[in-house]
Amino acid sequence: MQRLAITIGEPSGIGPDLVVTHAQKVQQEAQVIAIGDANLLQRRAKLLGLGLTIKAFDPNMPAQGSQAGELWVEHIPLAEQEVIGELNPANAQYVLNTLEHACQGCMDGLYDAMVTAPVHKGVINEAGIAFSGHTEFLEEMTNSPQVVMMLATKGLMVALVTTHLPLKDVPAAITEKKLSDVTKVLDHDLKTFFGLSTPRILVCGLNPHAGEGGHMGREEIDTIIPTLNKLRDQGIDVSEPLPADTLFTDKVLENGDAVLAMYHDQGLPVLKYKGFGAAANITLGLPIIRTSVDHGTALDLAGTGKANGGSFTTAIDYARHMAACKQA
Numbered sequence: 393m394q395r396l397a398i399t400i401g402e403p404s405g406i407g408p409d410l411v412v413t414h415a416q417k418v419q420q421e422a423q424v425i426a427i428g429d430a431n432l433l434q435r436r437a438k439l440l441g442l443g444l445t446i447k448a449f450d451p452n453m454p455a456q457g458s459q460a461g462e463l464w465v466e467h468i469p470l471a472e473q474e475v476i477g478e479l480n481p482a483n484a485q486y487v488l489n490t491l492e493h494a495c496q497g498c499m500d501g502l503y504d505a506m507v508t509a510p511v512h513k514g515v516i517n518e519a520g521i522a523f524s525g526h527t528e529f530l531e532e533m534t535n536s537p538q539v540v541m542m543l544a545t546k547g548l549m550v551a552l553v554t555t556h557l558p559l560k561d562v563p564a565a566i567t568e569k570k571l572s573d574v575t576k577v578l579d580h581d582l583k584t585f586f587g588l589s590t591p592r593i594l595v596c597g598l599n600p601h602a603g604e605g606g607h608m609g610r611e612e613i614d615t616i617i618p619t620l621n622k623l624r625d626q627g628i629d630v631s632e633p634l635p636a637d638t639l640f641t642d643k644v645l646e647n648g649d650a651v652l653a654m655y656h657d658q659g660l661p662v663l664k665y666k667g668f669g670a671a672a673n674i675t676l677g678l679p680i681i682r683t684s685v686d687h688g689t690a691l692d693l694a695g696t697g698k699a700n701g702g703s704f705t706t707a708i709d710y711a712r713h714m715a716a717c718k719q720a
């Protein structure tokens with residue numbers, strides 16, 4: 393039986409809501425273990441009118457499922473009690489403690505995968521801790537040479553060359569090495585986890601109309617096309633840089649297995665428009681399996697019972713599928 397570590401995310405957001413709501417279902421095929429403050433989970437369940445029996449996780453016991461309303465918990469204490477909808481920098485280190493615990497447990501083989509509920513990047517930085525996202529945090533903690541952020545929903549997978557950086561810094565970040573390394577990780581993990589023997593990757597240009605022959609930017613000519621040519625010579629099936637506006641049409645998409653976008657807001661708005669609530673964020677290139685929801689902390693919805701748990705379930709499904717592929 394698989395063991396999944398679920399980090400419960402920003403304490404004042406909807407992460408705890410998603411976890412205690414999900415625990416209302418019988419879990420027979422995997423042991424789902426919430427990593428976070430047990431008292432916070434109990435308070436959130438009470439607020440939502442849900443029954444919750446906390447079961448202390450014991451790593452020395454064989455993996456076992458749970459009945460409806462039960463939740464395995466690895467207790468990591470909050471620094472200060474949460475106020476719903478109000479960010480508190482005092483709890484920033486607590487949030488990182490949950491991530492560190494889950495990641496270390498995956499690296500040690502205790503957990504088969506980690507699934508992350510949303511954290512708030514701003515409040516962690518306000519606490520004086522540089523943090524741009526789980527993706528970069530896990531890359532550093534696992535000492536991985538190159539990770540790739542990919543969001544997936546039924547019928548569309550979008551990976552990113554660059555992730556959480558200011559738009560003005562994007563062109564300089566797209567070097568031959570970066571594009572080549574990201575594409576190789578994407579190609580490898582599409583084969584490993586998604587059953588694609590020769591994945592066809594559709595690559596977005598950076599500039600409008602993929603640079604219009606150099607009249608609207610030269611990055612395609614100077615960097616992107618030469619890199620893609622080399623990758624093709626190495627047996628990776630990549631397209632030419634395609635104008636991103638028309639790439640995301642059915643006629644073009646049906647010729648590929650995944651899209652490689654140059655930056656965050658080139659690829660993710662399309663993915664989220666298509667699949668918000670039924671998509672997951674997957675970090676490729678890690679020595680562990682990590683998936684996440686496709687949304688943020690939604691402070692406005694915490695404790696209201698209105699948070700949609702579709703993406704959370706999707707993230708768990710992808711994690712279980714990937715863990716099974718890794719074990720096969």
Ligand SMILES: NC(=O)c1ccc[n+]([C@@H]2O[C@H](COP(=O)([O-])OP(=O)(O)OC[C@H]3O[C@@H](n4cnc5c(N)ncnc54)[C@H](O)[C@@H]3O)[C@@H](O)[C@H]2O)c1
Binds near residue numbers: 406510512687
């Ligand atoms: N996986 C993650 O940890 C993750 C992902 C995205 C954003 N974030 C972080 O979340 C914080 C807030 O970001 P934001 O305000 O841009 O985005 P957000 O996703 O928190 O909210 C955007 C809108 O979507 C709604 N929404 C979000 N999740 C929902 C759900 N499950 N059901 C129903 N409605 C939902 C919200 O109510 C809001 O109206 C930021 O710090 C951001 O970096 C974290």
Ligand SMILES: N[C@H](C(=O)O)[C@H](O)COP(=O)(O)O
Binds near residue numbers: 525528660684686
């Ligand atoms: N880029 C993600 C999104 O928009 O959904 C989100 O910020 C989460 O990123 P991390 O998984 O790196 O925290």
